[in-house]
Amino acid sequence: AQSVTQLGSHVSVSEGALVLLRCNYSSSVPPYLFWYVQYPNQGLQLLLKYTTGATLVKGINGFEAEFKKSETSFHLTKPSAHMSDAAEYFCAMFQGAQKLVFGQGTRLTINP
């Protein structure tokens, strides 16, 4: 069965520090992978996506993620955290080319 696991339900970093949010997937077919961000009481906004091709993908707001097939990972990073990055982040994968399967989410807190 296809699944997505996010390691760490809560990550806290200082403003200006590196952000690293971890995501591992399980899939029997080449995956399409996504990172979404959700601000309080709002829907999900796409940060970035990996379909095929280059394994390092860049997204909005300075975020990037690297697809590593050997590690079945798709970790999200940002070199320097900003206060506005505080939100809930979800890693997701297509299942059956139709619906998204989400991880349980990681709440990112930025300390001043």
Added chain:
Amino acid sequence: DTGVSQDPRHKITKRGQNVTFRCDPISEHNRLYWYRQTLGQGPEFLTYFQNEAQLEKSRLLSDRFSAERPKGSFSTLEIQRTEQGDSAMYLCASSRWDSTSNEQFFGPGTRLTVL
């Protein structure tokens, strides 16, 4: 605003009542999805439409739930005889099924509270 819209944004109801939510997708999108998100969890797939046809339903969608997409435009999700366990955020998303990535665009959600 040309994004996905949902109405209402918040709904409080008493157990046993029926509720209906509406989703208006991005106009040129032919696929529409419903997800449910409970507190502290990621969204879970409920059902999706391609144009007016409902092509898949999750086992999470009990017989108290029904979704429609008449004419392939807006969609409604109805919950009959609501239970406290139905309290959640209901998210709608749409996509245009002609691209390899099939990016889904999400609406702001409808938060349901069942008392």
